[in-house]
Amino acid sequence: MKQQDNERTFKDLVCGMEVSRMTAVEEYGYQGKTYYFCSQACRETFEAEPEKYLRQHRQHGLKQK
Ligand SMILES: [Zn+2]
Known part of the structure; x- marks a missing residue:
């Protein structure tokens, strides 16, 4: 079954809350x-x-010097 776009969740990178297009108050x-x-x-x-x-979000074992 195809997943509805509205049901996708996104992480609010500021507070860490999960939001979807339905529940999000703001988009940027x-x-x-x-x-x-x-x-x-x-x-x-x-x-x-x-x-x-965005930098915090990308910390997945990437080693940068
Ligand atoms: Zn938030």
Whole structure:
């Protein structure tokens, strides 16, 4: 069965909450991707320092020197 796009969940990178297109209050497009947030405050926090949150999110054993 094809999964409905509305049921996909995204991680609110600011507070770590899972949100979907249905439950997200705010969305923000950055570098070709759309990020979803549980609140306006989270979106504004991300918008102020997107790289900070994206870098945290990418810590999956990548070794960078
Ligand atoms: Zn949030």
